[in-house]
Amino acid sequence: MGEVMILAGTGLARRVCAAVADCDVLASLAGVTEVPCDLEVPTRIGGFGGEAGFRAALEGVSAVLDVTHPFAARVTERTVRICREMGVPYLRLQQPPWPNDPTWHVHATTAAAADAIPTGARVFLSTGPGSLVPFLQRGLHLWCRRIDHAPTRDGVTWIVARPPFTEDGERALFALLGVTHLVSKNAGGARAKLDAARDLGLAVHMIARPKDPGGEESHDIDRAIAFVRHHSADRDRR
Known part of the structure; x- marks a missing residue:
């Protein structure tokens, strides 16, 4: 030992x-x-x-x-x-991993998810700042959640917060921002954001595990x- x-x-x-x-x-x-x-x-x-x-x-x-x-x-x-x-x-x-929901749009990569989202969509990225680049300059309204504060970046609004997140809190946030699309990685665990997205009728774009x-x-x-x-x-x- x-x-x-x-x-x-x-x-x-x-x-x-x-x-x-x-x-x-x-x-x-x-x-x-x-x-x-x-x-x-x-x-x-x-x-x-x-x-x-x-x-x-x-x-x-x-x-x-x-x-x-x-x-x-x-x-x-x-x-x-x-x-x-x-x-x-x-x-x-x-x-x-979360079991696949038939209403989700499942993608192998974040780039594929970005390609699938229509211009003008209001997109909440819960995939972290490392996944941001494919979504830029596509005519999207972007919010990206991260743990630390960061300098202002054109085309994205940072949402600085630490987990855990509640379903009520996620629902209120998405509704306040007028989110239409949620992008998530299939990390499993707490699913507050997914349940909130379901309740609000948001399009969910899920990145499959490697x-x-x-x-x-x-x-x-x-x-x-x-x-x-x-x-x-x-x-x-x-």
Whole structure:
């Protein structure tokens, strides 16, 4: 047993970290937000400096629990491959995807979603600022939700807010803005925005999850917690 690395950055990761705060773990955040949430465990912030840096960081690590966003495909693919090559036990914990609704417009990419939305539409992007570019300069009214404040950008209005979001709150926001189209990634978990969009009759454009990156995956948080405890040392015994 030893130190378990938890690749974090999601609400699900915060729940895991809180449950294993008595264990020898190190959480890792990419550092994409200015003020990350307190994970209640020792935390490193920032990238690893490429593949060589990540391999060096895994030296002496007893296991890796990957609780990154389901759309962080490149990070997960690299982690799966390197853990396999180094013989480090690996488990990925994700929310199960939302079942497809027959009323949704499902797309493989954000660019495909942008192509499908008519000029003049009032679009709420819940996919984050990294997905914004394909929607610009298309004659759309755009609102994009993000966690941190950002400089003004032509063609988009930022909505700065942190989850969790309630169905009532989402419904009121969409109605106030006069939203006609909601764009979301199929990340699973809380579906307040989807239920609000259904109630208001909005067109929902859903980005499908990337292909399976390999490695063992679970949707069971209790199994993930047990995985960490099995591979880690009790912090008080160090």
